[in-house]
Amino acid sequence: MPSIGSPAGSEGMFSKLIDEEALDRSPDVHLNAHPVRLLMTGGPGKYRLATICLATLCGVLLISIIAVSAHYKNTAAGGAAVQDVDALSATISKLQQEKAELQSKLATETAAAGRGRHTGSPGLNVEVKDCVSQSTVPARMRATLAPIVCPMEWLLFNGSCYFISRLSRDWPESQSYCESKGAHLAIIQTAEEQTFLWDQLPRGHWNAYWFGITDGHTEDKWTWVDGTPLVGGFWEEGEPNNHINEDCGYMVKTQVLERVAIRSWYDAPCDMYRPFICEMEMGGARSTALPH
Incomplete structure (x- = not known):
């Protein structure tokens, strides 16, 4: 029989005490049940090692949680920063x-x-x-x-200044006069411009004014003084007809009320003396071409 002081004896006594205490605290254990024996296979050193391992594992887990949280915050902040940068870039691009x-x-x-x-x-x-x-x-x-400020006696319309003369010259002299003022005989492309100029003219028996159109270079090919071809126009019915070598254009405003602005152009010989209309573009002069 092992002695009390021997390891085997100690183990037996310890196991017996555990069995008895377990039976006393377990109301579900019947009296006729077989006693439960808990065998301890190690000493107090095993507990200390398990405790250290568990503590180490908890520490690693805590560090991991902190690292993941920090990474998530940084990622979220970084995403917000990227969104801010994208929005700023879009605004700059739009501007x-x-x-x-x-x-x-x-x-x-x-x-x-x-x-x-x-x-x-x-x-x-x-x-x-x-x-x-x-x-x-x-x-x-x-x-x-x-x-835009036009010179005195010049009229402003749609970015140009216009001068309606009261003296008469032939078509080439009229163009030369306009050029001396940094302008040219009027170039009229829209109904609004034509109507504006026609409204400024006084009515009379046959008030006719030169403007900047001619077919002096090639018959029936009307061009403006800047060399661009005429498209359309505001000719009277039956005009231009080149009745007597008529190579220059003028507009007419008479006392006949039936005459309208958009049907008031005629062709006439360029050496006739008429008043004229100059146009000054407020941004640069045109290149002009006089008829032969």
Whole structure:
């Protein structure tokens, strides 16, 4: 029989105490049930090692949780930052596009003033003015677009100044006079422009005014003084007819009320003396061509 002090004896006594305490605390254990024996296979060192391992595992898990949380926060913050950068980039791109469109319109208007604004688009000046009036245009840019001021006795219409003479000259001399003022005989492309000029003329028995059209270079091929061909026109019925070598154009306003602005052009010999209409583009002079 093992002694009390021996390891085997200690193990037996310890197991017996555990069996008895377990039976006392377990009301579900019947008296006739076989006793449950709990065998301990190790000493107190095993518990300390398990505790250390569990603590280490908890620490690793805690560190992992903290690292994942930090990574999530950084990722969320980074995503928000990326969204902010994308929104800012989109705004900058939109502003740059608006700036480019405005510059293109202003360049088109300036070029039209230099080579002739008569392109069949009477709304171009209005469109540019509308753009300039918007608050998105920088103040320094708006300041450079000064209002058009015509010389004395010149009339403003759609970006050009017009002079209606009271003296008479032949067609080439009329063109030379206009050029001496930095202008040219009027080039008329729209019904609005034609009506505006015709309304300024006084009525009379046969009030006729030279303007800037001729077929002096090639018969029946009417061109403007800047060399561009005529498209359409506002001829009276039966005109032009080249009745007596009539190579220059003029408009007529008579006392007959039935005569209207959009049917008032006639052709006539270029050496006839008539008053005339000059036009000055407020952005540059045209190149002109006199008839032979």
